[in-house]
Amino acid sequence: MRHRAAGWLVLCCAAVAWAAPPSPESYFGQRMGADHLVLDWSQVVSYFRALERESDRIKVEELGRSTEGRPFIAATIASAETLRKLDRYREIQRRLADPRITSAADAEGLIGEGKAVVLITCSIHATELASTQTAVEFAWRLITEDKPRFRAILRDTVFLLVPSLNPDGVDIVTRWYRRTLGTPFEGTGPPELYQKYVGHDNNRDWYMFTQAETRLTIAGLHNVWHPQIVYDVHQMGSNAARIFVPPWMDPIEPNIDAILMQESTMIGTAMAADLTAAGRQGVAIHAMYDFWAPSRHYQAFHGGMRILTESASAKLATPATVQAEQLDRNALGYNARERSWNFLEPWGGGTWRLRDIVDDQLIAMESCLYQAAIHREELLRNFYRVGQRQAGRQSPWGFVIPAEQRDPGATQKLLETLAFGQVEIAHNAAGDHVIRMAQPYSGWAKALLERQHYPDLRLYPDGPPQRPYDVTAHTLPLLMGVRVEATDSPVEGLTPGIVPRKAATGLPAADSDSWRAINRAWAGGGRVWRNRASGDFAVSDPGGGWTV
Numbered sequence: 001m002r003h004r005a006a007g008w009l010v011l012c013c014a015a016v017a018w019a020a021p022p023s024p025e026s027y028f029g030q031r032m033g034a035d036h037l038v039l040d041w042s043q044v045v046s047y048f049r050a051l052e053r054e055s056d057r058i059k060v061e062e063l064g065r066s067t068e069g070r071p072f073i074a075a076t077i078a079s080a081e082t083l084r085k086l087d088r089y090r091e092i093q094r095r096l097a098d099p100r101i102t103s104a105a106d107a108e109g110l111i112g113e114g115k116a117v118v119l120i121t122c123s124i125h126a127t128e129l130a131s132t133q134t135a136v137e138f139a140w141r142l143i144t145e146d147k148p149r150f151r152a153i154l155r156d157t158v159f160l161l162v163p164s165l166n167p168d169g170v171d172i173v174t175r176w177y178r179r180t181l182g183t184p185f186e187g188t189g190p191p192e193l194y195q196k197y198v199g200h201d202n203n204r205d206w207y208m209f210t211q212a213e214t215r216l217t218i219a220g221l222h223n224v225w226h227p228q229i230v231y232d233v234h235q236m237g238s239n240a241a242r243i244f245v246p247p248w249m250d251p252i253e254p255n256i257d258a259i260l261m262q263e264s265t266m267i268g269t270a271m272a273a274d275l276t277a278a279g280r281q282g283v284a285i286h287a288m289y290d291f292w293a294p295s296r297h298y299q300a301f302h303g304g305m306r307i308l309t310e311s312a313s314a315k316l317a318t319p320a321t322v323q324a325e326q327l328d329r330n331a332l333g334y335n336a337r338e339r340s341w342n343f344l345e346p347w348g349g350g351t352w353r354l355r356d357i358v359d360d361q362l363i364a365m366e367s368c369l370y371q372a373a374i375h376r377e378e379l380l381r382n383f384y385r386v387g388q389r390q391a392g393r394q395s396p397w398g399f400v401i402p403a404e405q406r407d408p409g410a411t412q413k414l415l416e417t418l419a420f421g422q423v424e425i426a427h428n429a430a431g432d433h434v435i436r437m438a439q440p441y442s443g444w445a446k447a448l449l450e451r452q453h454y455p456d457l458r459l460y461p462d463g464p465p466q467r468p469y470d471v472t473a474h475t476l477p478l479l480m481g482v483r484v485e486a487t488d489s490p491v492e493g494l495t496p497g498i499v500p501r502k503a504a505t506g507l508p509a510a511d512s513d514s515w516r517a518i519n520r521a522w523a524g525g526g527r528v529w530r531n532r533a534s535g536d537f538a539v540s541d542p543g544g545g546w547t548v
């Protein structure tokens with residue numbers, strides 16, 4: 001009997017080509033979010049590979065390697081029919097993103113054909129570990145469960161899922177949690193940085209792109225897919241709301257298109273409604289989180305909206321207990337003990353487990369994707385409109401970065417940073433660089449090049465200032481010491497592209513590149529000399545020859 005059953009199974013599989021994708025529980029030995037469950041990154045990667053082997057609704061791509069050399073992966077999930085034509089959907093996104101190459105009439109055809117593209121990114125802050133587990137369970141459910149909402153999602157969206165934006169951090173936190181389990185340190189954060197160079201500020205890198213993980217995400221996903229929605233999944237402290245969902249609080253960065261803000265309010269409140277309808281308490285909207293610094297997000301200046309959820313944390317994978325009187329009465333924008341319009345059903349306190357976070361995030365992910373599916377057409381049309389509005393910006397005409405600079409190394413770095421963010425740069429015969437505002441991502445260039453005026457927000461009229469959530473300025477010319485001038489007069493005679501910097505004479509101390517050169521010289525066994533009067537450097541190679 002057993003033999004025949006096995007033979008039948010083989011035939012059956014040959015006919016439909018797929019066996020059942022393994023459930024997370026069968027693969028990892030426990031349900032996602034189980035008390036004390038932490039994951040190894042290699043297991044997460046091999047699980048996604050197993051899903052890919054057994055289903056025609058998911059593709060898994062290694063975008064590159066993390067800072068410490070782990071595979072950095074993204075899954076693409078959609079109907080099998082959509083997955084066969086991903087090149088076509090990427091092309092539609094590329095054309096809708098640029099109204100200069102796509103007429104309004106052509107755009108309508110593309111909107112009819114296209115899919116809403118949603119990117120969900122998890123656990124950039126590695127101690128906020130729930131969402132990697134949610135990603136595992138959600139991916140499996142979406143490709144195996146048959147229900148109307150999932151059918152709509154698979155049909156009308158292209159879903160890009162990054163199970164961790166910080167794979168190194170997954171293993172750092174897992175190692176620490178296992179080592180301290182059963183000790184007084186159980187559930188504490190690891191003493192080392194969970195991203196080798198920048199730790200928690202890996203989520204402040206979305207405008208300078210200094211880290212491998214940021215660059216892989218921008219170059220491999222944002223810049224090729226131009227997602228309409230990017231939902232970044234986070235956790236916060238334990239003593240206030242159970243989950244935050246947009247709308248955002250003031251201030252809103254002035255160069256972000258109002259259409260995108262209205263849409264993030266629309267999607268966010270729909271997610272809050274779904275959470276509440278599912279019986280989840282402690283949902284806060286329009287609280288705590290502002291939308292000012294571009295260092296936390298890239299998409300809002302590239303035609304996409306940012307959705308964020310922040311869930312209350314357990315103690316890593318250990319349950320936390322919160323007494324009712326520990327709940328924060330002075331959370332920013334609400335009182336965690338009282339009902340208000342933006343916090344309708346307070347959570348009364350009690351035990352809070354990793355699984356509670358996973359449960360909320362499963363609802364939030366499904367809701368966000370379902371909203372994208374049912375609003376597919378408007379999202380695509382508005383995406384095209386945002387591009388038109390950005391490329392139609394009249395004032396300033398553009399920005400000029402003069403050839404003559406105190407720090408040519410920093411100037412080159414500024415230009416390359418803008419270009420990595422898909423800003424088009426041209427130059428004239430004199431070597432001045434020019435950034436016209438008549439381009440789809442002019443708001444990005446403008447936000448990074450102009451001087452910010454952080455609004456004077458008070459806790460109450462004539463009261464003390466409201467504490468900003470984060471940094472209040474992000475002017476790259478001031479941060480980097482580069483001269484940049486806004487202009488309302490068109491600059492003529494431009495050629496596309498960045499001109500390479502002129503070779504410096506000597507190693508002037510004012511040039512950032514000199515400092516790199518002397519560090520390289522030291523690393524290579526050379527000697528470094530400094531002129532006491534000017535501060536400039538000279539370098540000798542190990543053979544004794546001068547390489548100034």
Ligand SMILES: [Zn+2]
Nearest residue numbers: 125128234235
């Ligand atoms: Zn976070």
